[in-house]
Amino acid sequence: MADNDDKYWYNLKTRQVERGMQSPAPDRAGPFDTAEEAERAPEIMRERSRQWQEDERREDSWGSGAPDTGIEG
Numbered sequence: 001m002a003d004n005d006d007k008y009w010y011n012l013k014t015r016q017v018e019r020g021m022q023s024p025a026p027d028r029a030g031p032f033d034t035a036e037e038a039e040r041a042p043e044i045m046r047e048r049s050r051q052w053q054e055d056e057r058r059e060d061s062w063g064s065g066a067p068d069t070g071i072e073g
Contacts, residue, residue, distance in 0.1 A: 007031030
């Protein structure tokens with residue numbers, strides 16, 4: 001397991017990149033391998049959220065129709 005003190009975090013309150021776990025867990029997003037990735041944390045989180053919503057919609061709509069039994073009535 002990687003040492004999280006060598007990782008970068010995005011502080012959600014200050015909107016600053018930090019190296020290592022400096023802030024309390026609820027105030028930070030990460031870890032990220034680079035400072036550049038951590039700077040993009042809000043964008044990355046929005047994209048992941050959109051993807052999760054799409055996945056949930058797809059899962060919710062799966063099976064909403066009548067099952068295909070292959071038998072014609």
